[in-house]
Every structure is written in C-alpha cells, then in structure tokens.
Amino acid sequence: MAFFENVNRIKYEGAESTNPFAFKYYHPEEKIGDKxxxxxxxFAVAYWHTFTGDGSDPFGDGNMxxxxxxxxxxxxxxxxVEAAFEFFEKLNVPYxxxxxxxxxxxxxxxxxxxxxLDTIVDMIEKYMKTSKxxxxxxxxxxxxxxxxxxxxxxxxxxxxxAHAAAKVKKGLEIGKRLGGQNYVFWGxxxxxxxxxxxxxxxxxxxxARFLHMAVDYAKEIGFDAQFLIxxxxxxxxxxxxxYDVATALSFLQKYDLQNHFKINIxxxxxxxxxxxxxxxxxxxxxxxxxxxxDANQGDTLLGWDTDEFPTDLYSTTLAMYEILxxxxxxRGGLNFDAKVRRGSFEPxxxxxxxxxxxxxxxxxxxxxxRLIEDRVLDDFIEKxxxxxxxxxxxxxxxxxxxxxxxxxxxxGIGKIKNQSGRLEKIKATINQxxxxxxxx
Ligand code: XLS
Ligand code: CA
Ligand code: CA
Numbered sequence: 469m470a471f472f473e474n475v476n477r478i479k480y481e482g483a484e485s486t487n488p489f490a491f492k493y494y495h496p497e498e499k500i501g502d503k504x505x506x507x508x509x510x511f512a513v514a515y516w517h518t519f520t521g522d523g524s525d526p527f528g529d530g531n532m533x534x535x536x537x538x539x540x541x542x543x544x545x546x547x548x549v550e551a552a553f554e555f556f557e558k559l560n561v562p563y564x565x566x567x568x569x570x571x572x573x574x575x576x577x578x579x580x581x582x583x584x585l586d587t588i589v590d591m592i593e594k595y596m597k598t599s600k601x602x603x604x605x606x607x608x609x610x611x612x613x614x615x616x617x618x619x620x621x622x623x624x625x626x627x628x629x630a631h632a633a634a635k636v637k638k639g640l641e642i643g644k645r646l647g648g649q650n651y652v653f654w655g656x657x658x659x660x661x662x663x664x665x666x667x668x669x670x671x672x673x674x675x676a677r678f679l680h681m682a683v684d685y686a687k688e689i690g691f692d693a694q695f696l697i698x699x700x701x702x703x704x705x706x707x708x709x710x711y712d713v714a715t716a717l718s719f720l721q722k723y724d725l726q727n728h729f730k731i732n733i734x735x736x737x738x739x740x741x742x743x744x745x746x747x748x749x750x751x752x753x754x755x756x757x758x759x760x761x762d763a764n765q766g767d768t769l770l771g772w773d774t775d776e777f778p779t780d781l782y783s784t785t786l787a788m789y790e791i792l793x794x795x796x797x798x799r800g801g802l803n804f805d806a807k808v809r810r811g812s813f814e815p816x817x818x819x820x821x822x823x824x825x826x827x828x829x830x831x832x833x834x835x836x837x838r839l840i841e842d843r844v845l846d847d848f849i850e851k852x853x854x855x856x857x858x859x860x861x862x863x864x865x866x867x868x869x870x871x872x873x874x875x876x877x878x879x880g881i882g883k884i885k886n887q888s889g890r891l892e893k894i895k896a897t898i899n900q901x902x903x904x905x906x907x908x
Contacts, residue, residue: 471551494830510801512563517807556601563604611656621678622671644691654698659705676723696732701741730759736766749790760800784832
C-alpha cells in the first residue's frame, strides 16, 4: 500500500523548476570538491518528528493528518515502518534515526516492551535489505514515560537506573543488528529542577558510570558505532548536565570518556544555550569532537526548542563551513531533528519540509565550499594573526616567552597600533558569495 500517493520520487530539477516536489539545489550526484553532495551532506530523516509526532503542543491536541491515523498499537507501529521506507525512497535519503519508543510501543512491562521492539526491528531489518537508507543512529527515549520523572542515569531511584540500563542495552543490540553508524545519548531528564533536593555530584558520577557501562557493553557485543553526546542547556529540565559542547567536553574529560565519545550538535540547542550553531560546531571541531549534527533551527522570538526545518541560508552556510573545515562528518550526518509547524498538517508538508531543509543545506555547502576555495576567511584570519608568526609573537606561540621577556619587550614598544577587524566588509563578502549562487 502506498501512504504518500500524491508524491513520486523527488529528483533534482534545478533552480528554474517550479515543481514543488523537486530539489532546486540538492543534486545528490553532483561533485563539490572531492565528494558528491550526497556524500558531503549525509541527510537523515528523524523518525519521531516525521512518523510518530502528532503536532500536539502544551496548548493543543495532536492535529497532524496522517494516512496511518486509524491504526493503533503494533498495527500502527508496523504501518509506520512501511510508510517510513516509502518516504525514505521517495525522498532518496541515505539515513534515518529513531528512539526505541518511536518505532514500537511500550508493552505491559519491560519484557513486553523488548518483545515489541524485536518484532518491529525484524521488520525494519527486512526493509533495509532492499533499501538504500541506512541507520545513522538510534537512541533510547528515557524522558517520556512517567518513570523517568526524576531522570534516568541521574535519577535518585536505582530501580529506574536499572530500567534505563536495560533500555540502552537493547538499543545497542538493535544498533548492532541494523548496522547503526552512531549511537546517541541525549540526556532528556538528566539534569535538575532545583538544587534543594539534588545530589548533583552523585547524579553526575552515576551518569558517568552509566556511560562507561554502555561503552563496555558495546565492546562486548562488537558494536563499533561512534558514541555521541548531544548537548542541550534546558528543556525539559531547568538545567541539563550536558548544557553545551564545552560543558559536555569537560564532563567527558573529567570521567575519562573523551576517547569513546564525540558530540552530536543540534542547531536549536546551540541557540537555547545562548550560542550560535557555528559556535558549537567550532568548539567541537577544534577539539576533534565533532561527530554529527541535528539539522534544524529555532525561533529567536520564541526561545524554546521549536525544532523547525532549517531554511536560514546564512546559518546553513556557516554550519557547512565548519563541517567542511572538519573534513566532513565521517560517520555522522545531517539529521533533520525538525518538525513541520502545527499549521502544516498535511502529509505533503513532510516532503515540502524535507526538500526545503535539503535544498538549504545544499546551498550552504555550495557557498561554504567556494568561501574555502577562495580562502576568503582564511586569508583574512591569517593576516589578522600575523603578529604571532615572527618576533615576540612567535616566541609566545613556541613557548619561549615568559613575563620577564614580555615586560622587557613591552617597555620598548612605544605606541601600540591595532588593525580593524573588518566585520562589515566580511559580511558583505559572504552576502556576495550567497547571491552569486543564485545568479549563476
Ligand atoms: C530533544 C532532542 C532529542 C535527541 C534524541 O530536544 O533533540 O530529540 O536528538 O533523543
Ligand atoms: Ca536532537
Ligand atoms: Ca531540539
């Protein structure tokens, strides 16, 4: 049965096309530098927003119209798998991602839940045999069910901790079975509402123990996926322990986990933390920790996690700049952790949204590639820091300076001269590069 009868396979038709079900800028086979666009971008569909999400928000019930709406329980879960693989094929997308409860409902008890998962994973495995779409990552949802009210790996309740461990154990087994490239840990409720009832040190120590157990178990079963931590500053808890990239990094280093993890960076989480998307990417990149990306965008006027499809070309350009400078994402990808707006409730909107996101990142890739080829920022930055390439600057960088030599040097400088940072000029040049993309 076809769930998306209106839509055929989405193809690249170029910027002149008026077909809403066509890519205007994403041309999977086209080479940009030494890789095709498909290889650079490694797009993934997020199962939760696209097949499980119903559009509900804190003020309103679910309103999405979906061809599988009439089904329930395991029948619904099975229909979603069929719909998902039809969607992946029509969108021609190389990866997908899911939480355990996105694909299968919880059973009466843990045993029943694990059985439900087995049934659906059998089905997914079968579909994957004939589909080009692979698993970018899976993860365990440890925030929706009421048992996780006080957290999972940072709960005060050891029974919940054990339950969470069983879920992640299963998640790792599923990842291995389906050939997952990565495995994600996002600490949904791993944080606190108030310090007044919280043993923060014990909670963080326990989280580290949990992650070490996961590393050990993956090793035991021979699952060689890249482990990823996904920072987010707040929501649902007031303070999340994996606040931002820098905080996650120091946590990983403190607990000797840094060699087992990289970071999954979500654009909307970056802005919630008061950072730009590119700041988070840069922080991870310069520490060799950039693993994967949740490609979405927030709304600065709303200030919560709106998970919108990415359409801001300036942001996709600067994000792709960091990703290209990183030499790509290796096993990571660009996962559309994004949902259609509540007003966009028709099935067709799922395609429009993904096409918009894919085209936006394709433009970002093209522009960022040209900025790098032409050394627009590199040349400027190189010149800006030239004072560190000889004389006293070189001594500083080479560790040959101390406060004695610096004082002696400073006394002989005379009047200090600075140079302009030329921000407005740089921004104008980036605009020029962006606009050239459309006048080609
Ligand atoms: C929620 C997170 C979540 C993770 C996976 O804000 O983005 O969806 O990506 O658990
Ligand atoms: Ca995410
Ligand atoms: Ca989010």
